[in-house]
Amino acid sequence: MSSPVEIPLSTLIHIDRGLSIPVYLQIAKQMINAIQRGVLRPGARLPGSRQLAQGLKVHRKTVLAALTELDAQGWVATLPNRGTFVHSVQKLHQESLELVDTFDLSVYPVQAGFLFKKSMLLDRPVALTQTELEFTDGLPDVRLAPMERLSKNYAGIMRRGNSRVHLGYAQVEGNAYFREYLAGYLNDTRGLHISTENVLTTRGIQMGLYLTSMLLLERGDRVIVGHLSYYVANMIFQQAGAQISAVPVDEQGISLEAVRDLCKKTSIRMLYITPHHHYPTTVTLSAQRRMQLLELSREYGFIILEDDFDYDYHYQSSPVLPLASADRSGMVVYIGSFCKALAPGLRTGYVVAPADLILELAKLRRIVDRQGDMVMEQALAEMIKEGDFQRHLKKAQKVYQERRDVLCNRLEKDFSNYLTFDIPPGGLAVWTQWRKDINLMKLSRNCLKKRLHLPQTLLFQTEDLSAIRLGFGNLNENEMNQALDIMLEALASD
Amino acid sequence: MSSPVEIPLSTLIHIDRGLSIPVYLQIAKQMINAIQRGVLRPGARLPGSRQLAQGLKVHRKTVLAALTELDAQGWVATLPNRGTFVHSVQKLHQESLELVDTFDLSVYPVQAGFLFKKSMLLDRPVALTQTELEFTDGLPDVRLAPMERLSKNYAGIMRRGNSRVHLGYAQVEGNAYFREYLAGYLNDTRGLHISTENVLTTRGIQMGLYLTSMLLLERGDRVIVGHLSYYVANMIFQQAGAQISAVPVDEQGISLEAVRDLCKKTSIRMLYITPHHHYPTTVTLSAQRRMQLLELSREYGFIILEDDFDYDYHYQSSPVLPLASADRSGMVVYIGSFCKALAPGLRTGYVVAPADLILELAKLRRIVDRQGDMVMEQALAEMIKEGDFQRHLKKAQKVYQERRDVLCNRLEKDFSNYLTFDIPPGGLAVWTQWRKDINLMKLSRNCLKKRLHLPQTLLFQTEDLSAIRLGFGNLNENEMNQALDIMLEALASD
Numbered sequence: 006m007s008s009p010v011e012i013p014l015s016t017l018i019h020i021d022r023g024l025s026i027p028v029y030l031q032i033a034k035q036m037i038n039a040i041q042r043g044v045l046r047p048g049a050r051l052p053g054s055r056q057l058a059q060g061l062k063v064h065r066k067t068v069l070a071a072l073t074e075l076d077a078q079g080w081v082a083t084l085p086n087r088g089t090f091v092h093s094v095q096k097l098h099q100e101s102l103e104l105v106d107t108f109d110l111s112v113y114p115v116q117a118g119f120l121f122k123k124s125m126l127l128d129r130p131v132a133l134t135q136t137e138l139e140f141t142d143g144l145p146d147v148r149l150a151p152m153e154r155l156s157k158n159y160a161g162i163m164r165r166g167n168s169r170v171h172l173g174y175a176q177v178e179g180n181a182y183f184r185e186y187l188a189g190y191l192n193d194t195r196g197l198h199i200s201t202e203n204v205l206t207t208r209g210i211q212m213g214l215y216l217t218s219m220l221l222l223e224r225g226d227r228v229i230v231g232h233l234s235y236y237v238a239n240m241i242f243q244q245a246g247a248q249i250s251a252v253p254v255d256e257q258g259i260s261l262e263a264v265r266d267l268c269k270k271t272s273i274r275m276l277y278i279t280p281h282h283h284y285p286t287t288v289t290l291s292a293q294r295r296m297q298l299l300e301l302s303r304e305y306g307f308i309i310l311e312d313d314f315d316y317d318y319h320y321q322s323s324p325v326l327p328l329a330s331a332d333r334s335g336m337v338v339y340i341g342s343f344c345k346a347l348a349p350g351l352r353t354g355y356v357v358a359p360a361d362l363i364l365e366l367a368k369l370r371r372i373v374d375r376q377g378d379m380v381m382e383q384a385l386a387e388m389i390k391e392g393d394f395q396r397h398l399k400k401a402q403k404v405y406q407e408r409r410d411v412l413c414n415r416l417e418k419d420f421s422n423y424l425t426f427d428i429p430p431g432g433l434a435v436w437t438q439w440r441k442d443i444n445l446m447k448l449s450r451n452c453l454k455k456r457l458h459l460p461q462t463l464l465f466q467t468e469d470l471s472a473i474r475l476g477f478g479n480l481n482e483n484e485m486n487q488a489l490d491i492m493l494e495a496l497a498s499d
Numbered sequence: 500m501s502s503p504v505e506i507p508l509s510t511l512i513h514i515d516r517g518l519s520i521p522v523y524l525q526i527a528k529q530m531i532n533a534i535q536r537g538v539l540r541p542g543a544r545l546p547g548s549r550q551l552a553q554g555l556k557v558h559r560k561t562v563l564a565a566l567t568e569l570d571a572q573g574w575v576a577t578l579p580n581r582g583t584f585v586h587s588v589q590k591l592h593q594e595s596l597e598l599v600d601t602f603d604l605s606v607y608p609v610q611a612g613f614l615f616k617k618s619m620l621l622d623r624p625v626a627l628t629q630t631e632l633e634f635t636d637g638l639p640d641v642r643l644a645p646m647e648r649l650s651k652n653y654a655g656i657m658r659r660g661n662s663r664v665h666l667g668y669a670q671v672e673g674n675a676y677f678r679e680y681l682a683g684y685l686n687d688t689r690g691l692h693i694s695t696e697n698v699l700t701t702r703g704i705q706m707g708l709y710l711t712s713m714l715l716l717e718r719g720d721r722v723i724v725g726h727l728s729y730y731v732a733n734m735i736f737q738q739a740g741a742q743i744s745a746v747p748v749d750e751q752g753i754s755l756e757a758v759r760d761l762c763k764k765t766s767i768r769m770l771y772i773t774p775h776h777h778y779p780t781t782v783t784l785s786a787q788r789r790m791q792l793l794e795l796s797r798e799y800g801f802i803i804l805e806d807d808f809d810y811d812y813h814y815q816s817s818p819v820l821p822l823a824s825a826d827r828s829g830m831v832v833y834i835g836s837f838c839k840a841l842a843p844g845l846r847t848g849y850v851v852a853p854a855d856l857i858l859e860l861a862k863l864r865r866i867v868d869r870q871g872d873m874v875m876e877q878a879l880a881e882m883i884k885e886g887d888f889q890r891h892l893k894k895a896q897k898v899y900q901e902r903r904d905v906l907c908n909r910l911e912k913d914f915s916n917y918l919t920f921d922i923p924p925g926g927l928a929v930w931t932q933w934r935k936d937i938n939l940m941k942l943s944r945n946c947l948k949k950r951l952h953l954p955q956t957l958l959f960q961t962e963d964l965s966a967i968r969l970g971f972g973n974l975n976e977n978e979m980n981q982a983l984d985i986m987l988e989a990l991a992s993d
Contacts, residue, residue: 024687026687026688030817033817034690034820037690037820037824038690038824041790041824041825073816074816074817077815077816078786078816078817078819078820079785079786079787079819080786092786092787112692112827113691113692113693113694113697113853114826114827114828114829114853115829115853115854115855116829116853116854116855117829117830117852117853117855117856118797118800118828118829118830118853119800119801119802119829119830121714121715121856121859122714122859123859124859124862124863127862127863127865127866128862128865129671129858129861129862129865130668130671130865144667144668147662147663147666147667148662148663150662150666152657152658152662152666153658155657156653156654156655156657156658157654159650159653159654159657160650160651160653160654161650163646163649163650163653164646164647164650168641168642168644168646168842169641169642169973171844172641172644172646172842172843172844172845173638173641173842173843173844174624174638174843174844175844177623177624193518193520194520196528196531196532197607198606198607199607200607203607207868208702208867208868208869209868209869211866211867211868211869212867212868212869214866215866215867215868220615220616221615237866240866241866244866291573292572292573292574292586293573293586296535303612306612306613307613308613321571322567322568322571322572323524323527323568323572325572325573326528326531326572330531330532330535331535332608333606333608334608334612335608335609335610335611335612335613336611336612336613348662348666348667349666349667349668349869350665350666350667350668350669350870350872350873350874351666352868352869352870352871352872358611359607359608359609359610359611359612360609360610361609361610361611362611362615364623365615365616365617365618367623368618368621368622368623369618369621371621371622371623371624372621372705372708372709372731372734372735372738373702373705373706373709373867373868374701374702374703374705374706374709374846374867374868375702375703375705375706375843375846376844376846377846378844378846378872379844380844479663
């Protein structure tokens with residue numbers, strides 16, 4: 006019979022009575038760890054339970070519980086009258102025997118042990134703001150969102166009956182009640198003529214862009230975007246294998262002459278557009294161009310991917326109806342969200358399209374995240390039904406118009422040496438065009454020193470362009486004035 | 500000067516004073532609709548405002564507001580002393596002039612106007628249960644989940660300060676506080692040795708499978724799975740372009756002999772495994788095989804994708820530690836979720852991997868849905884921190900053990916003519932093997948007639964197999980007995 010192994014008990018096993026794990030389990034786990042690391046070799050005989058109990062300063066029952074656990078999990082075998090043995094494992098961890106000679110619970114691989122592609126195309130958003138003050142590219146002020154009401158709805162739905170429907174697996178396309186109210190709401194406010202079957206709920210516009218691109222684009226397909234356009238959308242199209250062709254954007258939106266020229270030259274699969282308002286320049290696609298664009302898409306057979314991220318706030322007249330409202334040929338895929346109306350963090354958006362496409366998008370969505378947040382969707386449906394959502398929009402629109410005016414008045418008064426701009430008819434941002442000799446990156450850095458974050462994603466500086474997309478939604482009057490004071494200082498100190 | 504067009508006002512424009520949209524906007528929208536449909540042709544002169552007001556039975560001011568709206572949106576032009584004209588639009592909707600001759604608000608394309616691939620591989624889950632009683636493949640009972648506490652946390656976080664952090668854009672990798680508590684919790688309970696940087700939060704295990712597959716698999720790669728395995732995972736691997744090789748599964752888990760044979764013959768990129776417990780047969784991978792599998796993965800360089808969906812409930816001994824806890828070479832990607840512990844609808848899960856891989860997965864996640872639910876993640880972190888989550892698991896484990904016993908006792912007592920089974924050591928399902936002459940599809944149909952849903956995804960009937968994966972988690976004693984009574988009747992009536 007082999008003699009028991011020497012276990013350096015005091016260094017091998019640490020018992021912490023402050024932990025929520027029972028002591029016997031702490032012992033068992035650390036012994037497993039020792040087996041896995043090769044410190045306890047396969048076939049080795051463990052010391053007797055009395056000896057272990059003594060060494061570990063625990064009751065013998067605790068040791069026996071630990072050994073039973075090890076046995077139940079198949080790590081050791083207890084043979085009658087012979088003792089407890091570590092199971093034989095063929096070819097067990099030869100290298101780890103050499104590698105690990107100190108007891109270190111924090112061993113976790115620093116790198117993957119296999120190769121994988123690192124994307125040069127995709128990036129993660131830059132580090133989050135650490136400053137109190139920041140300009141965004143047009144985010145809303147989440148402090149204005151009716152979170153009392155929404156959270157009350159949400160908590161109520163979570164608690165009350167019918168929980169299987171809202172907390173279990175549900176329809177991939179989204180909460181049916183929400184889709185119905187959303188369809189009605191979009192019909193009422195955006196001139197659509199849709200019903201539930203035309204709506205797929207998504208995790209914000211992001212997922213709408215992702216799903217449609219992955220389904221509709223193939224390697225080598227060509228997508229037309231404006232020059233400039235939303236860079237994240239460009240990333241997604243390219244990730245899907247498509248090539249991008251950029252067409253000029255003027256004060257009426259993207260140039261349809263350029264689109265037509267491209268269509269004549271090559272096959273176009275898709276055109277991506279934010280007609281209301283163009284990102285980042287904030288212009289609205291004119292009514293004429295809207296009709297012409299629909300006509301072109303029919304003529305040349307390209308899909309119009311209409312990203313209506315900015316529909317909610319319009320200050321001069323009511324919003325221009327989406328292209329989707331005039332689409333009679335099924336050429337438009339329409340995506341929107343509650344990100345600007347309420348808060349980006351809610352991750353609630355939608356794709357509107359003919360039913361056959363919705364069905365196919367749902368198949369894809371099913372493997373991506375299975376379904377959306379049924380509780381949140383139910384809560385939003387209730388807010389639409391009760392009119393809370395509509396009342397919030399009305400109130401928020403007034404606040405944002407005031408904030409736009411605060412920004413534009415200050416720009417007019419204090420920044421006319423540096424930049425020009427048009428007052429935007431809607432949305433949450435002003436497109437400011439800067440003097441070419443001002444280094445915007447440097448401006449951004451100088452602002453950060455004074456605790457104002459002016460993210461690089463807002464800056465557009467090339468040979469023939471020098472612009473910043475300045476969001477005004479997230480800053481109240483006081484904050485806006487502080488932010489602009491800092492920017493002015495940063496410019497003066499330059 | 501052209502004479503005004505005849506507008507069939509009463510059929511063209513419906514005013515509904517019950518709607519929340521102002522009347523002037525209703526008029527404007529319906530006129531836009533008429534222009535878009537070609538009912539009002541480009542260049543046509545509109546009737547005067549007095550005439551319109553009379554025809555529509557509204558105040559003239561309302562008509563003027565509508566016309567101003569139309570003008571602002573660019574649909575009409577008002578020329579001094581000449582009247583209001585529909586803008587000229589080149590080549591406007593020639594076909595829609597013929598198509599639409601009645602006023603129909605519900606016109607929306609039935610089908611997409613372009614071609615797209617319809618996937619034969621992907622499917623949507625079958626229609627949702629309409630019956631009160633259903634068997635699942637092992638879902639928890641959401642009625643047991645501590646929703647009072649969770650909803651209170653959730654609502655509190657949503658309302659209270661710091662809203663920008665939880666309701667705005669946040670870190671792609673997930674809520675940092677949650678990742679920290681989750682890492683600690685996984686270290687304590689699953690023998691991992693990870694920190695925050697090793698955790699990416701996901702929308703359930705689904706998104707974990709999706710992201711890892713899309714990042715790590717390329718067309719032609721080979722993935723080993725058990726025969727049988729989780730069919731949704733198979734779908735994802737194939738969607739990513741991989742080919743699947745299935746190896747036998749016995750009472751100790753997947754056959755490593757078969758894995759080794761495959762590795763000798765061909766290059767293997769990944770092995771997918773649910774070691775605890777194998778899906779659908781519920782066996783636990785033995786300790787010996789766990790070590791050997793890690794060894795094989797190092798030897799042949801394949802990734803182990805460890806789907807630990809079923810870790811939470813274990814009735815005999817404490818759960819077997821995951822493969823990831825013994826991985827010193829960075830070969831294991833570990834995914835899990837709160838789906839079984841709390842509720843599938845929460846869509847909260849995680850990927851655990853070396854930091855370089857987490858970073859790359861985050862880049863991909865950024866274009867899929869941007870980020871998870873920061874509020875939910877914060878709420879769950881608080882539950883872990885306060886121990887509410889751990890207390891729930893402890894309570895639920897007792898309930899589920901009782902339910903397992905109710906099911907197994909009934910199967911033993913009343914179904915021994917039809918099937919055999921082993922009592923599962925953990926998890927929420929029993930693997931029942933049926934007499935080959937029983938048609939399981941027919942059984943399922945007969946059950947449905949009696950208001951018991953026995954979904955097809957639970958049935959495994961091939962030439963050499965006749966089995967049902969019977970979940971017991973979602974049914975209390977009374978419901979379980981009802982369900983089994985129905986099943987028994989259905990069998991007897993056959």
